[in-house]
Amino acid sequence: MTAQGLKCRECGAEYALEALYVCERCFGPLEVAYRQDRRLSVAERRRRIQSGPQNIWRYSDFLPLAGGPPGPSSRRTSRAGLPAGCTPLVRADRLAAELGLGEVWVKNDTANPTHSFKDRVVSVAAARARELGFEALACASTGNLANSVAAHGAALGMDAYVFIPADLEEQKVLATGVYGGKVVAVRGNYDDVNRLCTELSAEREDWAFVNINLRPYYAEGSKTIAFEVAEQLGWRIPDRVVVPIASGSQFTKIAKGFEEWRRVGLLEGELPRMNGAQAEGCSPVATAFAAGHDVCRPVKPDTIAKSLAIGNPADGPYALELARRTEGGIDAVSDDEIRAGIALLARTTGIFTETAGGVTTATLAKLAARGDIGPEETVVLVITGDGLKTLDAVRGSFSTYEIDASVEDFTANVQGAHPIGATR
């Protein structure tokens, strides 16, 4: 496939592959449209992927960049920098057993360079920004994107301007500033930050705001999660995918990835049931889903899942349509359920996720408890970010044993410890 242009998702108007994101005719969002190359057989397509690098650029045939698959050519230097993707897909039998499910897999996107899935979308946006001649990267972020944009700026030698809500978790601020870009803490919530950045992007035409004027390219990066899952499952579409929803972009693009591979013959079968996960303290999409509405009513976020705290989700209507079309759903979980979700994933898989992953895991548990998931289903849980980013969420959730450095004190005071030779 070759990127052909940008296309309005509402009226279908077409535009060149420039730094545009909104339709001049109807103000609808723009998306990358591809032309199909029918010359390639399925075997040839697979060979091109499998001979690519161990990162998202192995899927270059399906990404909106010039120059074809990666290689030594100078045109491809835009793809240098910080390689993302090829994160593990981990079979989670202990999690499945605890929830009474059959086959559960965790897509562990904490294994990206800055420990969240945002490295995928930023890699694609930054590469396209370089192709278009931009020298500065910028973003409006709830935290993970800030980390990734600052790191990609450093890796590519581009200036980075990162805008965040002033109340963001300290770990995410520190893990952004360390890369040397400019971190701007805005007094307000994410929606305020986003509004400011939208105004700034009109003023600063030489800045590539990865999630505003570069948004159509940025969003395409999320398809690589679907590509990897399918490849890691042996060129197979799972029955169900559980994904957190903030703007709703990742949720819809994962389905787009499976759909594109189905269209070119790389995959067969139905799209997975798509289940979205939100926090009750910011659940405009789950609320609209439950009410049967086609659009979301904006909310003011109040949840520990700050990386999902987008009160006015840009892709909300598309997420609703997708969940209904695939007979999935969109659920919301409480802050206590989120903390329990983090703990459940950690103690059954060894994977420590941030609050967004707690939302996703808690939603999987809710679906399982409700009996929505069949025993024969292959379920993929998309874990988007690392627990070290939101340590406050687990503070106080367990106690450590403090003892003197003596065997007696250990034996006397550590619960469950038994002297050598003793029977339990």
Ligand SMILES: [Zn+2]
């Ligand atoms: Zn339009």
